[in-house]
Amino acid sequence: MPDIAIVGAGISGLHLALRLQQAGVTTTLYAERTAEEVAAGRPLSLPVRFGRTRQRERELGVTHWDGAENDTQGVNLVGPAGSGIGFYGALDAPASGVDLRFYLPRLTADYRERGGRVEVLRPEAAEIDRVSRDHDLVVVASGRTASTGLFPRDPDRSPYDEPQRVLTAGLFHGIAPTDPGWIHFQVTEAGEIFSTRILTADGPVHGMVVEALPGGPLEQLASYDHLEDPAGFEKTLLGLVADHAPELRERISDGEFAIRRPGDVIQGGLTPVVRRGWTTLPSGRVALALGDAWVVNDPLTGQGANLGSACAFELAELIAADGPFDTAFAERAAERLWRIAEPVVAWSNLNIGPPPEHLGEIFAAASADRRVADAFVTNFNHPAAMWQAIRSPEAARSWLEEVTKAG
Known part of the structure; x- marks a missing residue:
């Protein structure tokens, strides 16, 4: 052996x-x-562990966090203001953030x-x-x-050969949960903002990830000294969320929003x-x-x-x-x-990379048809299928036809 x-x-x-x-x-x-x-x-x-990873955890016998209260059921994707893009899609198996x-x-x-x-x-x-x-x-x-x-x-x-996004991520109190639990996925012209429930040793909080395009308004968060001035960092973050992710901002309590504990912020780029x-x-x-x-x-x-x-x-x-x-x-x-x-x-x-037009077409179709929304979000759990669906304009059109014909 x-x-x-x-x-x-x-x-x-x-x-x-x-x-x-x-x-x-x-x-x-x-x-x-x-x-x-x-x-x-x-x-x-x-990290958010999607259904197939959680199945592997079951095979390993490490299902310490299984339970409906820890499940993330889908993704709520919101496009830039005025884009008309916005949809909720359900996953085929619950995800989880720990x-x-x-x-x-x-x-x-x-x-x-x-x-x-x-x-x-x-x-x-x-x-x-x-x-x-x-x-x-x-x-x-x-x-x-x-x-x-x-x-x-x-x-x-x-x-x-260099980072394509400037990242700021952290764990926060004061973001109201959703029912069902979902990943908020905000697409903006300045980058992307994500938020979802994360279970910690002290109980559930919310994680937020800001993916800033270099040179854009969201980038300032990555250089803000959150240890020296946590209140200023939180105020700046709330202002940017209000400007770029207003639906998420509505779920945040001004009086309760705070970094979970000193240092619970990640900054930089990959x-x-x-x-x-x-x-x-x-x-x-x-x-x-x-x-x-x-x-x-x-x-x-x-x-x-x-x-x-x-x-x-x-x-x-x-x-x-x-x-x-x-x-x-x-x-x-x-x-x-x-x-x-x-x-x-x-x-x-x-x-x-630069936003491909055919991906925008999928988002628009998902905004109008729940079948497309569910099929797209389910593919977060099936990355090979996701790539086959979005790899080219022709593939996207074929995938959309297949999804809508399936009824």
């Missing part, structure tokens, strides 16, 4: 570790920080309780090479390894990138890239955690069934994983 090192204890690394554990494969999980440090730290991201500082320590505990071994490791090239000598294969699922050069950028799959999927370490062992070590997408389509989970399950199946873990295995694994990642990368890159 093989012995696998997994470097990185995010969703990708933990889902892989738990899945291999179920298959009887020996693993060691190397985390950058202890679970206690993760729980007490700054927010990592605000603070990673709550989620990751719980899954780490599950892994430990089932006999898994966790060690703290700095994700540096020399350290990864060192631990590789004690294992048959290394899977690197830590985005912090990007600076090591282990997995260089793949230029053929990475059309951008450069979308696909890196090489594997490398041979000085030890002679193969290292595979997974999760943020391999693919980083802009969070606009909400697929990061979901893609990481899907790839973790696929890789677990390959590891449990295949070997030896040489370069031929690495090439097969990289090819199989790219089949899953390619439509997600293409969809994300299309959305953060």
Whole structure:
């Protein structure tokens, strides 16, 4: 039976570790920080886990947050003022948002309780090479390894060399819930604004993500010192939401709106990138890239955690069934994983580029026909189907005809 090192204890690394554990494969999980440090730290991201990821969690036996009170049933998309675009679409399976500082320590505990071994490791090239000598294969699922050069950028799959959005995200009190629970998805000429319910260790709050086009009015949030002047940051954010997402603003209480706790804000930008999927370490062992070590997408389509989970399950199946873990295995694994990642990368890159006319046509059709709205929103849970629907004007027309004919 093989012995696998997994470097990185995010969703990708933990889902892989738990899945291999179920298959009887020996693993060691190397985390950058202890679970206690993760729980007490700054927010990592605000992922929404769609239905297929939640099904994988059920298969892993980590359904700690199942329950209607934690479900997100759909997406409410609102276009720019005067566009006539606005619709609610239902998902085919409920989604869920859980603070990673709550989620990751719980899954780490599950892994430990089932006999898994966790060690703290700095994700540096020399350290990864060192631990590789004690294992048959290394899977690197830590985005912090990007600076090591282990997995260089793949230029053929990475059309951008700088962030296409300037991001501000945070957890907030004072946003009224909806019934049914939904993701508010505001499209504006200055960028996008999202909000949805996020469960934290202290109970439910709302997460908000502002995706600002560089140079636009929403960009100022990313440089505002929210620790030095939280009241000023909250006032500025409320003003921008009022201007660009008035429907969301109506759900916010002036007297209750506040950052959940000091530091619960993320600011910056992500450069979308696909890196090489594997490398041979000085030890002679193969290292595979997974999760943020391999693919980083802009969070606009909400697929990061979901893609990481899907790839973790696929890789677990390959590891449990295949070997030896040489370069031929690495090439097969990289090819199989790219089949899953390619439509997600293409969809994300299309959305953060100049607005395609045919996507606007889908939004307009969804605003007039609930069947189209539901079919479009359901595809957030089926990214390969989403890409097939929006990849070209011809594909969009064919998809719309199919949806409306289906009745």
